[in-house]
Amino acid sequence: MSDKRFKIAHREAIIGVILVIINFSIWFGFAYGMGSGDPLSYTYVFGFPAWFFYSCIAGTIFMVILIVFVIKFLFTDVPFDDEEGDQS
Template sequence: MQDKRFKIAHKEALIGVVLVIMNFAIWYGFAYGLGSGDPTEYKYVFGFPAWFFYSCIAGTIFMIICIWLAMKLFFKDIPLDEEEEKR
């Protein structure tokens, strides 16, 4: 019989991988999507080029919120010590 902790750990690892892929897609999309043009035509947000603001600042804030939500909704606190075998 497989330990139930492995099933939980696999689910949480998959959620972590999805969050990393989502973070990279957001960063790459804004950085190379908005930043690939002529620098003289950049738009600015709070003094930063728009590509930098959305990929590095806003993207980071968005990912912190996503990670916090994932931790609250999907992650469980489980004991890591081995369970005593039932006799």
């Protein structure tokens, strides 16, 4: 007999891995895409080099919002107690 909690946990683990891949892609893309040029040609956002602002600051804010959305709408509250076990 298969416990449905394992299916939920497996689905949520896959969602977590996807979030990590999205986070790394954003960070890597901006950090090495925009930051690989000559430092004299950098553009700045709020005093930070644009590559740093978009990869570390804006990327973090985006990920926090995305994670809150995922937790609110995609994750399921699962009880930890055994459903088939006796309750003494």
